[in-house]
Amino acid sequence: MLNCKQVTHLLSEMRERDLRWRERLPLKLHLLMCAGCDNFRKQLDFLHRACREYAQGRSDSTPP
Amino acid sequence: MSVASNSSASGNDPSQLLRDERFLTGLRRDMLRFAELQLRDPAAAEDMTQEALAAAVSGQARFSGRAALKTWVFAILKNKIADHLRQRRRIVDAASLAREAADEANFDEHLFDRKGFWRPDEHPDDWGDPESTFAQHQFWAVFEICLTQLPENTARVFMMREFLGFDTAEICRELGIATSNCHVILHRARMGLRLCLDQRWFGPEG
Numbered sequence: 001m002l003n004c005k006q007v008t009h010l011l012s013e014m015r016e017r018d019l020r021w022r023e024r025l026p027l028k029l030h031l032l033m034c035a036g037c038d039n040f041r042k043q044l045d046f047l048h049r050a051c052r053e054y055a056q057g058r059s060d061s062t063p064p
Numbered sequence: 065m066s067v068a069s070n071s072s073a074s075g076n077d078p079s080q081l082l083r084d085e086r087f088l089t090g091l092r093r094d095m096l097r098f099a100e101l102q103l104r105d106p107a108a109a110e111d112m113t114q115e116a117l118a119a120a121v122s123g124q125a126r127f128s129g130r131a132a133l134k135t136w137v138f139a140i141l142k143n144k145i146a147d148h149l150r151q152r153r154r155i156v157d158a159a160s161l162a163r164e165a166a167d168e169a170n171f172d173e174h175l176f177d178r179k180g181f182w183r184p185d186e187h188p189d190d191w192g193d194p195e196s197t198f199a200q201h202q203f204w205a206v207f208e209i210c211l212t213q214l215p216e217n218t219a220r221v222f223m224m225r226e227f228l229g230f231d232t233a234e235i236c237r238e239l240g241i242a243t244s245n246c247h248v249i250l251h252r253a254r255m256g257l258r259l260c261l262d263q264r265w266f267g268p269e270g
Binding site: 003009052 | 091094095098134135138142175176179180181182187188189190191194198226227247250251254255261262
């Protein structure tokens with residue numbers, strides 16, 4: 001069984017490397033049962049999207 | 065105050081759009097901030113912004129509006145920053161990087177109990193719909209503050225990855241550090257950014 005700390009590390013590493021099969025299944029199971037970690041996963045997604053938007057000049061310093 | 069027409073005909077060339085002084089001033093400011101965050105070197109940031117704008121003006125491409133032009137100018141700027149970082153010998157200071165990474169343990173201790181589960185008041189919340197957040201002009205100011213609050217070297221590695229699109233292997237190679245170390249640094253950056261946004265934007269006062 002993975003704990004939340006391990007899950008946060010795996011969720012972050014997923015963005016750098018492909019997870020192994022033996023990592024993927026326990027991760028999936030944990031996320032199904034743990035709302036906190038599932039929110040954390042969504043937050044990392046949010047961060048990634050924010051970075052992409054920001055790096056495309058989305059941040060608008062001149063409001064209309 | 066002059067209100068520039070926002071119904072620009074499609075097929076505008078960059079030099080025409082960049083003649084709008086108010087737009088140009090805002091664009092330059094955003095570019096400078098973006099470059100400075102990553103380079104922490106105002107002179108180099110200024111040079112790169114200047115070069116990217118010059119390249120945009122002399123480019124042959126046509127744009128259907130300012131947002132498209134801005135995205136394109138930022139793409140030029142990102143390439144220039146990436147080249148600059150590749151040419152530089154020491155992008156980050158290895159010793160401070162190691163120190164910053166060591167802080168990571170403290171981070172986890174703060175968030176998780178002895179068994180590695182979320183402490184009740186650290187339980188992550190649902191941040192809601194990203195798009196509606198991105199539409200808020202104030203959000204980006206907070207986002208920038210949070211980036212500046214990351215430890216310097218950690219921030220640089222993170223921005224190489226997330227803004228400039230370096231792959232992790234290249235970053236590790238350039239920095240001369242082990243892959244697992246690289247992952248720890250990136251994780252540390254995400255945790256820091258997440259906590260900062262959670263407190264400053266999504267928190268009770270946010």
